[in-house]
Amino acid sequence: MNGRTAYVMMALGFLAPLAAIPSVQAQEAVVAAPDKEALFTSPDPALNINKQVVYHIMRDLLEAGHWDKADQFLTKRYLQHNPNVPSGRDTVVNFFTQVLKVEKKPIPDKLTTPVAFVTAEGDLVTVAIVREEKDPKDSAKTYTTTWFDTWRIVDGKADEHWDSAVRQ
Numbered sequence: 001m002n003g004r005t006a007y008v009m010m011a012l013g014f015l016a017p018l019a020a021i022p023s024v025q026a027q028e029a030v031v032a033a034p035d036k037e038a039l040f041t042s043p044d045p046a047l048n049i050n051k052q053v054v055y056h057i058m059r060d061l062l063e064a065g066h067w068d069k070a071d072q073f074l075t076k077r078y079l080q081h082n083p084n085v086p087s088g089r090d091t092v093v094n095f096f097t098q099v100l101k102v103e104k105k106p107i108p109d110k111l112t113t114p115v116a117f118v119t120a121e122g123d124l125v126t127v128a129i130v131r132e133e134k135d136p137k138d139s140a141k142t143y144t145t146t147w148f149d150t151w152r153i154v155d156g157k158a159d160e161h162w163d164s165a166v167r168q
Helices: 003-019 045-063 067-073 089-099
Strands: 074-080 115-121 124-135 138-154 157-163
Touching (some): 045 115, 045 124, 045 138, 045 157, 067 074, 067 089, 074 089
Parallel strands (some): 074 157
Antiparallel strands (some): 115 124, 124 138, 138 157
């Protein structure tokens, strides 16, 4: 028996008892950061501007429905990588106002979306949002997971967007 075979047999011998353990769902809950506003700031001026654009997209547009302000935060061409929403600022505005019928409400002082973390690098800003889902094995239970949105910021506006969406 060569060294590699011995290693594989040892590893299999170590792992075999684990197969007898009943299936469990090991997961740490995804939780919102205690100070979400701080996540949308940076000591780097360029990253701070980019994070603030995303903050206003989330708070003013997505939460408060002020799609009349979309031209302040989205470029005209706004490339959309969500399979349910076509590209273009006007198309996205139409989707939220006419298709989803999002109602305009007062812009909150603070973001209400449960944000876990925000990462910015270069022209990209990624926001991880706490998402609660029904357990497919027990509809009386829920679990948390993470939804990701990423925006590319060009000249102070979001020019491109990716998220975790699947076709509906």
